[in-house]
Amino acid sequence: xxxxxxxxxxxxxxxxxxxxxxxxxxxxxxxxxxxxxxxxxxxxxxxxxxxxxxxxxxxxxxxxxxxxxxxxxxxxxxxxxxxxxxxxxxxxxxxxxxxxxxxxxxxxxxxxxxxxxxxxxxxxxxxxxxxxxxxxxxxxxxxxxxxxxxxxxxxxxxxxxxxxxxxxxxxxxxxxxxxxxxxxxxxxxxxxxxxxxxxxxxxxxxxxxxxxxxxxxxxxxxxxxxxxxxxxxxxxx
Amino acid sequence: xxxxxxxxxxxxxxxxxxxxxxxxxxxxxxxxxxxxxxxxxxxxxxxxxxxxxxxxxxxxxxxxxxxxxxxxxxxxxxxxxxxxxxxxxxxxxxxxxxxxxxxxx
Numbered sequence: 001x002x003x004x005x006x007x008x009x010x011x012x013x014x015x016x017x018x019x020x021x022x023x024x025x026x027x028x029x030x031x032x033x034x035x036x037x038x039x040x041x042x043x044x045x046x047x048x049x050x051x052x053x054x055x056x057x058x059x060x061x062x063x064x065x066x067x068x069x070x071x072x073x074x075x076x077x078x079x080x081x082x083x084x085x086x087x088x089x090x091x092x093x094x095x096x097x098x099x100x101x102x103x104x105x106x107x108x109x110x111x112x113x114x115x116x117x118x119x120x121x122x123x124x125x126x127x128x129x130x131x132x133x134x135x136x137x138x139x140x141x142x143x144x145x146x147x148x149x150x151x152x153x154x155x156x157x158x159x160x161x162x163x164x165x166x167x168x169x170x171x172x173x174x175x176x177x178x179x180x181x182x183x184x185x186x187x188x189x190x191x192x193x194x195x196x197x198x199x200x201x202x203x204x205x206x207x208x209x210x211x212x213x214x215x216x217x218x219x220x221x222x223x224x225x226x227x228x229x230x231x232x233x234x235x236x237x
Numbered sequence: 238x239x240x241x242x243x244x245x246x247x248x249x250x251x252x253x254x255x256x257x258x259x260x261x262x263x264x265x266x267x268x269x270x271x272x273x274x275x276x277x278x279x280x281x282x283x284x285x286x287x288x289x290x291x292x293x294x295x296x297x298x299x300x301x302x303x304x305x306x307x308x309x310x311x312x313x314x315x316x317x318x319x320x321x322x323x324x325x326x327x328x329x330x331x332x333x334x335x336x337x338x339x340x341x342x
Contacts, residue, residue, distance in 0.1 A: 020323065020324070021323050024323050024324065024327060025323070038240070042240050042241070042244075045241065045244065046244055049244065049245065049248040050244065050247060050248040050251050051251070052251055052255075054282055054283070054286070055251075057286070058282075058286065059244075059247060063240070063243065063244075069243050069246075072243060072247070073243070073246060073247055073250065076247050076250075076251075077247075077250055077251075077254060078278075078282075079278070079282050080251060080254050080255070081254060081275065081278060082275050082278050082279070083251075083254050083255040083257075084254050084255070084257040084258060085272070085275050086255070087255060087256055087257050087258040087259040087260075088257075088258040088259075090259055091258055091259055094259060099260060102256065102259050102260045103252065103256055103260050105256070105259060106252055106255040106256025106259055106260060107251075107252060107255070107256075109255055163335070164331075164334060164335075164338075165331075167290075167306065167309070167330065167331065167334055168327050168330075168331065169290060170286065170287045170290035170291050170310065171310075171313050171326050171327045171330040171331070172323060172326070172327065173283050173286050173287045173290075174283075174287050174310070174313060174314055174317050174326060174330075175317040175321070175322065175323045175326040175327075176279075176283055176323070177279075177280065177283040177284055177287060177317075178317050178318055178321060179321070180279040180280040180283065181280060185276075185277075186276065186277060186280045187280070189277040189280045189281045190280035190281065190283070190284040191284070192281070193280065193281035193282070193283075193284045193285040193288075194284035194285060194287065194288035195288070196285065197284070197285035197286070197288050197289050198288045198289055198292055201289040201300075202289070202293065202299065202300040210285055210286070213281075213285040214278075214281050214282050214285050216281075217277065217280065217281025217282070217284065217285055218274055218277045218278060218281045220277075220281075221274070221276065221277025221280065221281060222270075222273060222274050222277060225273055225276070225277070
């Protein structure tokens with residue numbers, strides 16, 4: 001086996017522990033896709049043409065609720081802005097590769113494959129084969145993710161609605177939220193975002209409540225971060 | 238057709254965002270304000286998705302407050318903090334939802 005192949009497979013294997021988080025999330029997204037009324041062909045397109053976790057869920061729910069195109073697009077993009085930060089820190093890893101290869105990397109990168117690749121980069125920044133490792137873990141995660149969505153989509157037809165399986169969607173997000181609650185500035189951001197959503201989601205027109213609530217939450221976090229920084233600076237004096 | 242145009246556009250915009258500094262504006266630094274605000278995207282987004290979905294049940298008439306979901310959600314939140322496990326959170330939340338629905342209804 002060539003070194004490249006081995007490195008690709010090593011990358012794919014290092015994504016396996018993360019599948020515990022990816023599979024349930026993909027399954028509930030599949031349920032949401034079914035609820036939004038997508039056809040089979042649409043759901044295949046939806047799970048292969050784009051990759052964006054939370055942004056995929058929010059956009060498909062908004063689409064199902066007949067939100068206007070601008071609201072669907074703006075919500076999806078704001079939720080996924082963090083990926084621009086990932087692309088900044090992946091630059092040293094992939095700078096030697098061609099433009100189409102870097103574009104493909106942008107297409108298949110996920111939260112999980114980014115995290116695993118950066119951990120590997122910390123361990124061995126000189127590795128020439130890190131781009132292959134990155135490709136291995138990214139494609140493995142993407143493949144399992146897309147399959148989970150399609151399985152969830154098909155499960156939606158056999159499970160009776162009385163079981164309220166759609167309640168698993170907020171439960172998954174709840175557990176994903178916990179690690180992001182370190183520091184009171186981020187807790188404020190979560191509190192304001194959640195509170196604003198409770199008020200605004202049922203009341204704002206064109207399903208724009210979620211988008212506006214997210215912006216309120218981010219704004220509150222930035223403001224709290226300002227005070228937190230000032231507090232820390234005083235502490236150091 | 239509308240679906241494919243909408244989600245095709247989102248797919249292209251995702252490429253722009255996800256490849257921003259990898260493909261399109263290489264070797265630049267983010268303005269510090271942006272970098273600071275990115276920290277707050279995950280907590281703001283996730284709780285904005287969670288809170289209404291726990292609090293309300295959507296019906297034909299609109300949004301109804303749902304005490305059973307709120308109770309099950311509160312228990313699951315405690316489990317999520319304690320265990321940090323997706324599966325334990327789903328399991329506890331769903332079990333209490335079914336149990337409470339059975340007891341109340």
